[in-house]
Amino acid sequence: MKRIKDRLLPSLAWLFSLLVIWQLVSWYLLEVKETTLAQSKVPYIHEVVHTLFTYGLTLLQEGWSTFINAGAGLLLGTAVGAILAILMSLSTWAEKTVFPYVILSQMIPVLGLAPIIYGIVHDENWSRVIIAAYITFFPVSLNMLKGIRSVSPGSLELMHSYAANRWSIYWKLLLPNGLPGLFNGLKIAAPLAVTAAILVEMMGARHGIGVIMLRNLYYGPSNTYMFWSTVVASALLGIANYLLVQLIERIVTPWQPAFRTKGGDN
Amino acid sequence: MATIRYKSKQLAMRALKQYIMPILAGVLFIWLWQQQIFHKLFNIRLHQLPLPSRIWDTFKDNIELLLSYTRYTMTEALIGMLIGSLIGFGVATIATAWPKWGSGGLLLIAALNAVPIIALAPIMNLWFSDGLGSRIAVVTVTTMAAMAFNAHKGLNSVDPNALDLMHSYGSSSFQVFRYLRLTNSLPYVFTALKINATASMIGAIVSEFFFSSGGLGYLLSNSIKVAKMSMGWACILMAAVAGVIFYMVIEKAEKWSVKWHSSQRNML
Amino acid sequence: MNPAGIEVKNVSMSYQSESSEVLAVKEVSLSIGKGEFVSLLGPSGCGKTTLLRMMADLLTPTNGSIEIAGQSTRQARLSQKYGIVFQNPTLYDWRKVKDNITLPLELKKVPKAERERKALELLELVGLEKFKDKYPWQLSGGMQQRIAIARALAMEPEILLMDEPFSALDEFSRERLNEELLAIWKKTNSTVVFVTHSISESVFLSDRVFVLSPHPGRLSAVVDITLPRPRTKEMRNSPEFYKLITQIRDSFEGS
Numbered sequence: 001m002k003r004i005k006d007r008l009l010p011s012l013a014w015l016f017s018l019l020v021i022w023q024l025v026s027w028y029l030l031e032v033k034e035t036t037l038a039q040s041k042v043p044y045i046h047e048v049v050h051t052l053f054t055y056g057l058t059l060l061q062e063g064w065s066t067f068i069n070a071g072a073g074l075l076l077g078t079a080v081g082a083i084l085a086i087l088m089s090l091s092t093w094a095e096k097t098v099f100p101y102v103i104l105s106q107m108i109p110v111l112g113l114a115p116i117i118y119g120i121v122h123d124e125n126w127s128r129v130i131i132a133a134y135i136t137f138f139p140v141s142l143n144m145l146k147g148i149r150s151v152s153p154g155s156l157e158l159m160h161s162y163a164a165n166r167w168s169i170y171w172k173l174l175l176p177n178g179l180p181g182l183f184n185g186l187k188i189a190a191p192l193a194v195t196a197a198i199l200v201e202m203m204g205a206r207h208g209i210g211v212i213m214l215r216n217l218y219y220g221p222s223n224t225y226m227f228w229s230t231v232v233a234s235a236l237l238g239i240a241n242y243l244l245v246q247l248i249e250r251i252v253t254p255w256q257p258a259f260r261t262k263g264g265d266n
Numbered sequence: 267m268a269t270i271r272y273k274s275k276q277l278a279m280r281a282l283k284q285y286i287m288p289i290l291a292g293v294l295f296i297w298l299w300q301q302q303i304f305h306k307l308f309n310i311r312l313h314q315l316p317l318p319s320r321i322w323d324t325f326k327d328n329i330e331l332l333l334s335y336t337r338y339t340m341t342e343a344l345i346g347m348l349i350g351s352l353i354g355f356g357v358a359t360i361a362t363a364w365p366k367w368g369s370g371g372l373l374l375i376a377a378l379n380a381v382p383i384i385a386l387a388p389i390m391n392l393w394f395s396d397g398l399g400s401r402i403a404v405v406t407v408t409t410m411a412a413m414a415f416n417a418h419k420g421l422n423s424v425d426p427n428a429l430d431l432m433h434s435y436g437s438s439s440f441q442v443f444r445y446l447r448l449t450n451s452l453p454y455v456f457t458a459l460k461i462n463a464t465a466s467m468i469g470a471i472v473s474e475f476f477f478s479s480g481g482l483g484y485l486l487s488n489s490i491k492v493a494k495m496s497m498g499w500a501c502i503l504m505a506a507v508a509g510v511i512f513y514m515v516i517e518k519a520e521k522w523s524v525k526w527h528s529s530q531r532n533m534l
Numbered sequence: 535m536n537p538a539g540i541e542v543k544n545v546s547m548s549y550q551s552e553s554s555e556v557l558a559v560k561e562v563s564l565s566i567g568k569g570e571f572v573s574l575l576g577p578s579g580c581g582k583t584t585l586l587r588m589m590a591d592l593l594t595p596t597n598g599s600i601e602i603a604g605q606s607t608r609q610a611r612l613s614q615k616y617g618i619v620f621q622n623p624t625l626y627d628w629r630k631v632k633d634n635i636t637l638p639l640e641l642k643k644v645p646k647a648e649r650e651r652k653a654l655e656l657l658e659l660v661g662l663e664k665f666k667d668k669y670p671w672q673l674s675g676g677m678q679q680r681i682a683i684a685r686a687l688a689m690e691p692e693i694l695l696m697d698e699p700f701s702a703l704d705e706f707s708r709e710r711l712n713e714e715l716l717a718i719w720k721k722t723n724s725t726v727v728f729v730t731h732s733i734s735e736s737v738f739l740s741d742r743v744f745v746l747s748p749h750p751g752r753l754s755a756v757v758d759i760t761l762p763r764p765r766t767k768e769m770r771n772s773p774e775f776y777k778l779i780t781q782i783r784d785s786f787e788g789s
Contacts, residue, residue, distance in 0.1 A: 010370035041392050096283040097291045107513035108506040109467040115490045116498050120314045154624040162638050163612045176628045195382035217388050231385040238380035255627045255669055
């Protein structure tokens, strides 16, 4: 209990002091310096929170649309990425053919493709899913392949001594060994998938958090608190997606060194 | 004689796997695209997905414009990445020197990192008006976290024995930082720089989509709005080339500066 | 003629290194009887591990033949005539202790109830019933190696192959596990081939010690251990124990 308190306290202190500074700057810009668009630039936090609660239902509905599509894309991308990783681990031909492109994808700004894919698909739900999946499958397959490859020679030899067939070796050894990699890839992709979904929405969808964000931005200063609410909501969406992935990781792979609690009597 | 022939055959096989297969796959992909096989398969119109030859022509015809916009985008990406990486490293240093309060700062950066780039763009636009500054600010925010976390890991994953050794020399914590932690963090810093090379370009391009009067992202989104798809693809092509070059430059710098590190040593 | 024993006939093993051919094992012949406990002893590079791995069909000899219980090593592996314990416990991190033990049973499609029963029985044998639902990393190195032994015994093999199983442990745990291993051996009546580089360990455990010497790895002496069974802690201090150690050490000097 005490350890949690020790860790939480500094973070809370940071958060609190930042909020106070923000609030002070907001007051200074509005009342003292009288900047134009003062509240658009640095709005009062209590006003944003107020709007957040007033329009909570709308934000939740639109956010849900974003979240579900990004989530579906994440799932699809994970499936494709995992299959690709298994394929590459099975056949060196497949690996040599596909792997350079997986590496290449790490070097190019793939998110830039979002408007193009929207241009091709033209269905707001499908384009959100496809782009999120597209962004997900590269890091997932890359990291999962790394995980499968990192299996210790001893573990493989053990399987060999049991005369295990290929299917068992995959199912009981290589895939569990690749799971942490899969989750590492997913954690990289989770926030990006949300960004991709919002990007599509801003390109002209009818539903989603991105739609109300853009709308309120264009309506000008009168909607400034609503705009900031959508920013907060989208940040929460990104964090929620990341935490969800982390939670699933903890449930599925509790053996990972990072999750180990001190136990056993040595 | 027989073994030599065997070896050369082996080498040929390896070359075949290493280079020819991926190139062949790439060529096949572009050929299928050019022959409109994908168009028929997925029922896509030509104006939705232009042919590679068309994209290449557009790319060639507009190379001057593309290059000047690439310079614009790369300026944003580079400056933003430098500032972001510096701030990230600074936070990591503070978190190393004062772990209790510094780790809170790391947590804060993690939260900031969760804000989608796309939401940052309009905010930065409000703060820094619509010049280069606003995109640089977006890139700064998007590159901070990767550097902060990796540098923090590097500064703190020092061999405990080496720490004890420094302690036995009676060295100050500044000396420990200078001689031990800093060098130890180098490979991690490069990992972050490689992540940030791509992230900074994504940040720059995406924030140009909506609030800009120049850059590859601006050209890309504007071309799509007026249905000039081949121009959009030319932008992507240009961004991909720039991204690969950016990444390779950092990789070269890494090879050159962390030769001593084990991950590199084992490769040789 | 050797129904549950091991026949090694004139076995050689060479590796192709980058520049030349390295002879790891040269013309080794030996015969191990049913229920016997033997050690392969020697310094690093004497080919003792290579020899064991050839028995386990993890390596194929370049020359000569090995028979296990009258079968080829491949047949013996496919029919699970032996259980093997490596230097590292090689437990799978994502499986609980009992699930690690039942892994070979699972691979042979043994029903779940039967597996559970067997796991409990084996855990009791190695004295770790309490830890059945723990993960391997929650156990000490010595406990992990005991789990690895239990796993090797899961298929009730006639032969137990052990490749320096205790070399990563401290002297105290090692001696305790030596005694436990002898107790397990007595209960299971299996044939044990034990690879080690510790002279005292080989003397304490074995009926016979095969002494191997390096460059190239070859059999240089066979020493009968005349200490009575059951072996006890006190025997480690007996003059006879020291005499055998000296005898083995001398056989190295001679080679």
